[in-house]
Amino acid sequence: MLCAGASLVFPVWAQQDPADAPVVEAPVVASSPTSRVLGVLPNYRTIDDTNAFEPLTVRRKFYIGFKDSTDYPIFLLAAGMAGVAQLSDQHAAFGQGLKGYSQRFGGAVGDQLIGNMLTESILPSLLHEDPRYFRRGSGGKWSRAGYAASRVLVARNDHGNWTFNFAEVGGNAMSAAIANAYYPGERNLGDNFQRFYSQMATDAFSQVLKEFWPDIKRKYFTRHPH
DSSP: OHHHHHHHHHHHHHHOOTTTSOOOOOOOSSSSTTOEETTTEEOTTEEETTSOOOOOOHHHHHHHHHHHHHSTHHHHHHHHHHHHHHHTTOSGGGOSHHHHHHHHHHHHHHHHHHHHHIIIIIHHHHHTEEOSEEEOOOSOHHHHHHHHHHTTTEEEETTSOEEEOHHHHHHHHHHHHHGGGTSTTOOSHHHHHHHHHHHHHHHHHHHHHHHHHHHHHHHHSSOOOO
16 A cells, blocks of 8 residues: 555656755754654654745655654654553454564554554645644643644645645544554454544644643753743
C-alpha cells in the first residue's frame, strides 16, 4: 500500500524544479527546528497560525514524515506500548516471553511508521493537504484545547484554506486496515475500528500537547531573572 501510494507521488516530486519551487522550511513554534514537546516528542510540523501561510512542496511533506518516522522517540514509545501490551496480554496470539515482546514491539513500530507516512506524506501530497499543525496560541484554555483536538478532523489545503482532514482520517483508517497483515486474530471490524480510534485519539492528544507546550515551557522550564 505504501509503495503504491509512493509510486503515485514520486513522479510529481521528481518534476519539481528546485529553482522554480524552493523547499519551504516549516517554521516551528519554539526557538529551534529540533525543539521537542516535553523534551522528547518531535515537533517538526508545528507552526504558529499567525505566520504568513507558505505551502509545502511534496518533498517537504515527505521530509516531515521521514523525520517523524525515524526519530528515536518512535522506538521508545513502541517499546513502552509493547511492554504494556505484554503485561495486559494484548495481541494474545503473539504469546509471552522475548518472542512475544519482539512481535509486539515490531507491530507498534509498524503502526507508527505506516500511520506517519500515510497521514503526513503520501496522502497530503496526493490530496494537496498540509500536514502541519497550526498552533493558535491565544484565547481561553478550553477553546484552545478544543481547537487543537479538532485539527485531526480539520486541516489546511495547499492554498491555506481550511478543509476536512481527509489525510488524517483516511490515513489512519488505511493504517488500521494494513495492520490486519501483522496482527493475527485481530482482523474483524471491531478490531479495525479500535486501532483507528486509538490512533485518532493519540493524534488529538498530541495536538493538544503541541498547542500548550510553549506556554508550559515558558512558565515552568525557562529561567527568569530575579
